[in-house]
Amino acid sequence: MITLLFFGRLGDFAVGVPTTMEASTPAEIRTLLAADFPALAKELSEPQVLVSVNKMIVDWDQHLLKGSEVAFLPPVTGG
């Protein structure tokens, strides 16, 4: 199983989204979410949104190992 995390404004769109799922890439997660959560999937397709696996920024086609933590990160606004 893959653990899913949504930060910043993406969290508002991810209400009711499962916290885990089976998937082989972050891109596949986005595709799978599109069926039940089209607004969230649209947000995830914004080019500024980054994806991390186990707290490292990766490409959307990164192969996911069992037990990975995938986080979706909108543009940061700290400081």
Add this chain to the structure above:
Amino acid sequence: MITLLFFGRLGDFAVGVPTTMEASTPAEIRTLLAADFPALAKELSEPQVLVSVNKMIVDWDQHLLKGSEVAFLPPVTGG
């Protein structure tokens, strides 16, 4: 009469120098000092030494009014 001030390292060379004199320009003060204080006059001729009249940086041929305060300023080292 013109009041004379020597700052920084120039002060070490100005021991015994009169604190006032008659002169019409800073350059003339330097020339007049050369007779009795050649080491000081040499220091004053260094290109980095600036001269001020009444606390404003001026040229060495600035005409001096009665009662002016002339200060000789080696390169500053504050901060």
Add this chain to the structure above:
Amino acid sequence: MHTIRIQTDDFDLAQEYQLLRELSSTVGAVVTFTGLVRDFEGEGSIESLSLEHYPGMTESLLEEIVGQAHKRWSLIGTTVIHRVGELLPTDQIVFVGVASQHRADAFEAAQFLMDYLKSKATFWKKVSQDGEQQWIESKDSDAAAANRWDTDSV
């Protein structure tokens, strides 16, 4: 020597400064930056700010950024503190302190750290204004400020 802290509590500038200053008798310059919640964000006054971050990832990003600063400049010590949680106008949000022998190193490293904090570290701000909550949009100027360190031949 470097310190990185992410905390809900406020921080004390005087104490952080003292720690940096006393690191070594060769410290000749200490630069501090403190970021505060401003009363005006766009139009109208804000009621509060809520700061979220990605625990674990934020710390490792900050470690990396601070490590880069120590490689790039001659630094004696750095401190980075970022608050999370609920903040009010005029509250302190972020602190960056740098101690070095010479002032240019401290100034440049502090700016570098702030630019990266703004554009790369995994923090997100939500503002409450006129009874509504809204995520703050990231600024192109912050990305540009961070990018300049990639090309600068400092």
Add this chain to the structure above:
Amino acid sequence: MHTIRIQTDDFDLAQEYQLLRELSSTVGAVVTFTGLVRDFEGEGSIESLSLEHYPGMTESLLEEIVGQAHKRWSLIGTTVIHRVGELLPTDQIVFVGVASQHRADAFEAAQFLMDYLKSKATFWKKVSQDGEQQWIESKDSDAAAANRWDTDSV
């Protein structure tokens, strides 16, 4: 709002920071620079530092420099404090604090003020080292640091 002080007494960073921070609820950034007497000046350790200035002229030069900073950047407050007299290693010498809405203004103005303090303000340092007193030579790098503000299109 600006404050300029030349004094023999030490200063308190926390107090100066607090004054800047509380100037307005629109303050979003406070940058401070503190200069300290370093233990090593060239080779060998120093025993003390003696700072002389030109009373009256120093204040008017600083007024002019601070005025330039307020014209050039969008600043809410600036504080410049420079100590004179006898100082010991690790003592504080100089403080520059800048409060602004945005961080770039505070950082740049603080650097500008320090560069001008180093290269234009009428202070002279004498160091006591190994039982001998010696005036410190000015550094070309300080003049260069000040000159960059003349050409920069910041």
